[in-house]
Amino acid sequence: xxxxxxxxxxxxxxxxxxxxxxxxxxxxxxxxxxxxxxxxxxxxxxxxxxxxxxxxxxxxxxxxxxxxxxxxxxxxxxxxxxxxxxxxxxxxxxxxxxxxxxxxxxxxxxxxxxxxxxxxxxxxxxxxxxxxxxxxxxxxxxxxxxxxxxxxxxxxxxxxxxxxxxxxxxxxxxxxxxxxxxxxxxxxxxxxxxxxxxxxxxxxxxxxxxxxxxxxxxxxxxxxxxxxxxxxxxxxxxxxxxxxxxxxxxxxxxxxxxxxxxxxxxxxxxxxxxxxxxxxxxxxxxxxxxxxxxxxxxxxxxxxxxxxxxxxxxxxxxxxxxxxxxxxxxxxxxxxxxxxxxxxxxxxxxxxxxxxxxxxxxxxxx
Numbered sequence: 001x002x003x004x005x006x007x008x009x010x011x012x013x014x015x016x017x018x019x020x021x022x023x024x025x026x027x028x029x030x031x032x033x034x035x036x037x038x039x040x041x042x043x044x045x046x047x048x049x050x051x052x053x054x055x056x057x058x059x060x061x062x063x064x065x066x067x068x069x070x071x072x073x074x075x076x077x078x079x080x081x082x083x084x085x086x087x088x089x090x091x092x093x094x095x096x097x098x099x100x101x102x103x104x105x106x107x108x109x110x111x112x113x114x115x116x117x118x119x120x121x122x123x124x125x126x127x128x129x130x131x132x133x134x135x136x137x138x139x140x141x142x143x144x145x146x147x148x149x150x151x152x153x154x155x156x157x158x159x160x161x162x163x164x165x166x167x168x169x170x171x172x173x174x175x176x177x178x179x180x181x182x183x184x185x186x187x188x189x190x191x192x193x194x195x196x197x198x199x200x201x202x203x204x205x206x207x208x209x210x211x212x213x214x215x216x217x218x219x220x221x222x223x224x225x226x227x228x229x230x231x232x233x234x235x236x237x238x239x240x241x242x243x244x245x246x247x248x249x250x251x252x253x254x255x256x257x258x259x260x261x262x263x264x265x266x267x268x269x270x271x272x273x274x275x276x277x278x279x280x281x282x283x284x285x286x287x288x289x290x291x292x293x294x295x296x297x298x299x300x301x302x303x304x305x306x307x308x309x310x311x312x313x314x315x316x317x318x319x320x321x322x323x324x325x326x327x328x329x330x331x332x333x334x335x336x337x338x339x340x341x342x343x344x345x346x347x348x349x350x351x352x353x354x355x356x357x358x359x360x361x362x363x364x365x366x
Contacts, residue, residue: 014226014297021322022053028353030070055096067113069105179214188200192239229256229264233285249291264299267303268301288319
């Protein structure tokens with residue numbers, strides 16, 4: 001089959017049946033209302049995009065201290081869960097499938113976002129370089145985080161389990177564990193951020209331990225074939241690096257092979273949009289070529305894809321499904337446009353974060 005034919009062929013990701021191979025990537029939009037509850041417009045926003053084979057929710061913090069930016073939604077309270085339930089029902093009513101991305105940002109935070117919990121937490125007391133947004137929507141220097149204790153890690157695992165229970169109560173078809181982009185679980189994986197000397201630091205086997213424990217905690221709620229994991233080998237966003245990324249992420253992939261997951265979702269480092277532009281680094285490693293063959297399950301690839309690149313990746317077997325982010329922001333009917341070869345709406349970067357319907361629910365369909 002051609003790549004386009006493959007893109008519109010149904011697929012089973014574990015227990016989750018997709019009508020096509022287009023995935024709406026998790027997209028932080030910073031529009032939550034008081035109490036970190038999803039905005040009422042989110043029901044419209046997500047249901048508009050139910051033509052995707054799978055929608056992955058915006059990153060959703062599992063606890064107050066897991067929050068890293070203003071106006072991002074959580075999934076730890078009854079009010080948050082009730083709002084997510086309405087969103088998922090709206091997506092299901094249009095024939096879509098949706099998973100919740102479970103998020104803890106670790107050191108990529110500021111104490112003003114969680115004053116009761118104090119400083120951000122991380123594997124080690126190492127501040128990332130740069131600045132981040134506080135609760136006042138102003139930039140602040142990163143604070144030096146507190147290194148997590150054994151009790152903190154036990155509480156983290158309980159928080160992931162509770163978030164999974166809430167996701168299940170909201171009706172999500174599964175969950176995705178965010179272990180990418182320099183957030184907490186990625187901080188434990190990569191040795192620039194993790195300089196612990198206990199059983200969670202040092203060797204690769206120790207550094208990947210927590211990810212396994214998180215999967216096992218979430219699997220107390222959802223069967224493993226409804227759990228996905230997101231990874232970003234070679235990603236430098238949020239001041240990340242590892243001394244031996246091939247050895248590290250090969251070990252991660254081998255560990256994930258033991259869980260019979262719904263999927264692994266890997267980000268290509270070629271997309272440099274984190275700096276506020278749309279450049280593609282043609283010299284960046286292609287992680288799907290490096291790690292795809294080692295993973296025995298279903299594989300989603302994301303990062304800087306257009307339609308032709310996505311079709312080529314599917315045809316070459318480098319991915320089972322392709323995730324699109326910015327194109328889904330401005331094209332709620334992206335699947336239909338791809339299928340018909342229709343032109344695409346341009347996206348407005350200025351409206352990506354914050355606000356209400358402008359740049360959120362007002363992009364036209366065909």
